[in-house]
Amino acid sequence: MNPTLPALMTGEAIGIDIGGTKINGGTIRVSDQAALQANLGTVYDLQNLATPTKTEPFLEALTTIIANLKNTSKPPIQCVGISTAGMVDPNRGMILGSTGNLPAVIGPFNLKATLEERTGLKVHVENDANAAAYGEYRAGAAQGYRNVLMITLGTGVGGGVVVEGKLVQGAHFSGGEVGHIAIGHDKKRQCTCGRWDCWEAYASGTGLALTTREMLKSQAHRPEVKALLKDDTIEEIGTHALIAAVGEKNPFAIEIMDLWHEHIAVGLGSIMNVLDPEMVVIGGGMAQFVDFEKLKKALSQRVMVPIESVHLEPAVLGNHAGMIGAAFLALEHLN
Ligand SMILES: [Zn+2]
Secondary structure (H helix, E strand, O other): OOOOOOOOOOEEEEEEEEOOOEEEEEEEEEOOOOOEEEEEEEEEEHHHOOOOOOHHHHHHHHHHHHHHHHHHOOOOOOEEEEEEOOOEEOOOOEEOOOEOOEOOOOOOEEHHHHHHHHHOOEEEEEEHHHHHHHHHHHHOOOOOOOOEEEEEEOOOEEEEEEEOOEEOOOOOOOOOOHHHOEOOOOOOOEOOOOOEOEOHHHHOHHHHHHHHHHHHHHOOOOOOHHHHHOOOOOOOOOHHHHHHHHHOOOHHHHHHHHHHHHHHHHHHHHHHHHHOOOEEEEEOOOHHHOOHHHHHHHHHOOOOOOHHHOEEEEOOOHHHHHHHHHHHHHHHHHO
């Protein structure tokens, strides 16, 4: 068996990433199987909007960004890919629910139809975690693989799944919500989603800070605590101070980081057993603190296949993964 990769659509597309406080936009050119030229210039600060919670000024800003990118691009733009927070039905281009970090758009809202009417361009809309996974799959760390799991470790835990070259959407567009698998049953920690003991509540940066405070409280007598806390109280300490203490080789801090790797491995190993991916990509602001060798060791206790047979790599597209992925999806769906 020598599976071939899905054909790559070539062309020029605009990629837009709608974040909580900013809209990022750029033009992306796909010229052959491996080539990607990206001009990722435009950033629009949503805080410039006079009324950031109103839909109309937000849509006006979005329309202006797309028009500017279209007018300044030498090769003609074929379509627009939008990566946005919130639950998205990409078939219809609908944002289905409201989302805390996107107050200007209260779903259900047909972003595709609205922007197509205003810009005259074809538009594809995708959830940001899915778009980022697709970006890494098409143009980033997972290029060349067909079965890819991406997880994003930040203040929360997100993710996206590509199976046989296709993004997993799920029956209700909630597929790939890896952060909310439960890793416990005894209601120890409540998640931001309202449920208990979600993986996110442990593997995220917020989760690591909570683990740090719990460990410090339960072992407050240890001599390394003072050096770890510095001027903070236990209630104040965050991941920044912990990482600094790891840098100073504080043994307690290293133990807490080891436990964080175990927390990551508990959830990740379960997902890997379901999907059996060839490639696992780890992105997000906390990814830089992951020790991949340590994580592989923790995973080897939990994953059914030999851990050496799975590639585990850091994401390479950073904050641009979503807009690049959305642009690829637009080219593939709309051409
Ligand atoms: Zn949750």
